[in-house]
Amino acid sequence: SYSSGDVINGCGEQPFVHVLDIRQKSLKCDYCFNTSNKSSAQLKRCSKCLQMFYCGKQCQREDWYWHKYECPVYVTTGAADTALLANDYMARLLLRLWLLVDNRPELQRKTYRCFNGQSRCLAELESHTQDIDGDDYRALQFSQLCTFYDGLNVSYNRDRLFTLYGQLLINSFAITIHDIYYENVKTGYALYIGCSVFDHSCAPDACVQFDGPMAAVRAVRDIPAGQPVFIHYISLDDxxxxxxxxxxxxxxxxxxxxxxxxxxxxDNSIVYDRFKDLQRKLMICFSDESCGRLNDTFGQLDELLTIGDQIYGPTHPELAALLMIGLQYRLTCPDADHRRHRESLSAYIDRTGRAIGQSFGTDHHIECFPPFVMTFGTKMGDNKDIHEESGGGGGNGTNGDGQSPGHAFAQLFQSMHDLSDKLLALDY
Structure with missing residues (x-):
């Protein structure tokens, strides 16, 4: 059995193959996606092909497992073809997968232990080749990929490549993170053999969380022993x-x-429409302090969280992100009277902290330290203790200790509880 917040697939799973999203190229490490907290200015290029960026020698050595087969292709590829290859994630992901298994065919039968005790290998993954062959759009895409690879002088077997193409379409994941505004941002794409065992449900028992390219399947509800575990393949807010x-x-x-x-x-499509409408309105208010009345905005926020709880459940990462948005709005809104509402705000901080702890775990890397912690002391009347002890005062994207923004969620979790305690202790 699993409790809400438990990681179901052990300590997580490294990808069988992965690539960085083109929008993150030169900004993040192609191997670890910057979970090592290196800034983009510190990244080093592959000296041979100049197409891959790494935190340092360690990440480059780890990525050589895949890159040693594709590097010669990049070296001999012209600038125009390199640009086309870079902009098509499937072209890069399929090329990397094909070159890996073509040079090391035994990897197709390498077994991976799944959460349910079963073993699975690449060759056993569903490919839906018949469905894809009858899908005009995807059949055309594959044909174009083959033509592109021909131009790169990549040798391949068309039938075997088509099977791998289908396996990637059906089983690969888009790797996403929550950015500074708590919106999902794609950082890469990957294939996981163990994670492919999970089937879909629009009322999932678990969700896949990413820390760099590492995938953790985390329970979003209590799951009795022996019960099948479902994740969701698509967004749940439709x-x-x-x-x-x-x-x-x-x-x-x-x-x-x-x-x-x-x-x-x-049919409750009107509920989903209302949910998206509230999201749009609140994001506008979040960026424009002059819009709407404060009480109306707080009322809309409460409604959004109520619907979000129905759609996602109380411990889903998407609900945790909504709670973070609400907390930041409450703490940065110029008209909020925190002295009047400090007990309810304290409860909200605790709720958000618990949601983060269960949704992401306490060792997850966060992209950027939430701005509300930086500004909290000012909003509470320039209380120096709160501002400094909550990590404020860095002034340059670091916390008070000069630590980089990519520290673990555990510190954020503890900071929010400290803030909650100080709220109740303040004497006005």
Whole structure:
């Protein structure tokens, strides 16, 4: 059995193959995605192909497992083809996978232990080649990839490459993080053999969380022993018809999970529309302090969290991100009277801290230290103790100790509880 917040797949899983999103190129390490906290200015290029960027020798050595096969291709590729290759993540991911297994065919039968005790290998992954062959868009994409590889003088077997293409389409993950505004940002794409064992449900038992390219499957609810564990392949904030259409077009199956069956009887698309409308309104208010009245905004925030709890559940990372947005808004809003509401604000801080702890764990790397911690002391009347002890005062994207923003969530979790205690202790 698993409790909410437990990591189901041991200590997480490293990818079988992965690539960095093109928008992160030269900004993040191609191997670790900067979980080592190196800044972009400190990244070093591969001296041979000049296409890969690393934190240092250690990351470069680790990535050589894959890069040694693709590096010669990059070296002989012209600037125009390099740009085309870089901009198509599937072209890079498929090329990397093909070159790896073509040079080391035994890896297709290398087994990986899954959470349920079963073993699985690359050769056993579903490919849906018949469905893809009948899909005009994807069949055309594969044909274009083959033509592109021909131009790069890459030798390949078309049937074997097509199988790998299908396996990537069906089983790969987009690696996402929450940025400074707590929105999902793609940082890369990867194939995980162990994680591929999890089936989809729109009412999932767990979700896949990424720390760099490491994938952890974390329970979002208590799961009894022996019960199948489902994750979600797509965003959950779409209505039933949109979710089913996307699953059918991307993964070639009709979803009949408990949530889809329940919503078939009661169409609640208006709830999803309201949820997205509230998100848009609050993000505008979040960036424009002059919009709306404070009480209206807080009311909309409460409504958003209520609907979000229904869609995601109380310990899903997306709800934790919404709580962070709400907390930052409360603490940075110029009209908020924290002295009047310090007990309710304290409870909100505790709720957010618990959600983060269960959603992300206490050792997850955070992209940027939340701005509300930096500004908290000012909003509480320039209380120096709160400002400094909560990590403020860095002034340059670091915390009070000069530590880089990529520290673990554990410190944020503890900081929020410290803030909560100080709120109740303040004497006005």
């Amino acid at each position: 209505c039933r018809s949109d979710r089913r259409q996307r699953l059918r077009s991307q993964y070639y199956f009709d979803c009949n999970c408990s949530k889809c069956c329940a919503e078939e009887l009661a």
